[in-house]
Amino acid sequence: MFSLNDTMRYWLCPGFTDMRKGINSLCGVVKEKMGCQVRNGDVFIFIGSNRKLMKLIHAEDGGMVMYVKRLEAGRFKLPKYDEKSKTYPMEWRDLVIMVEGITEDPASRLRRLRAQRNEYII
Secondary structure, eight states: OOOOOSSSSEOOOSSOOOOOOOOOHHHHHHHHOOOOOOOGOOOOEEEEESSSSSEEEEETEEEEEEEEEOOOOSSSOOOOOBBTTTTTEHHHHHHHHHHTOOSSSGGOOOOOOOOOOOOOOO
């Protein structure tokens, strides 16, 4: 069940991640590189080196969940790095902005490919 929301904490892994990693390897990255525990319910975000692939993992009741978003056009824009906390401060809205390609200037939205949806006749 898709259950990400604005009550959760979000952590963007610093640097780029090898996107060949699966859920078990990403859990290891969270523990070793980020110093966090995956099972606490926080959402951990990983970006590939070409900034076209994003993976999110988090623990839900019953197990671990991984979401994957691959861009066909454009790249993910990373938030500013906070030198003081050595993290990327992230909230739900920051994740939505990054995934959707929203910028401060509405006229210059980042490029995203529109899904081609078929109309269903009932």
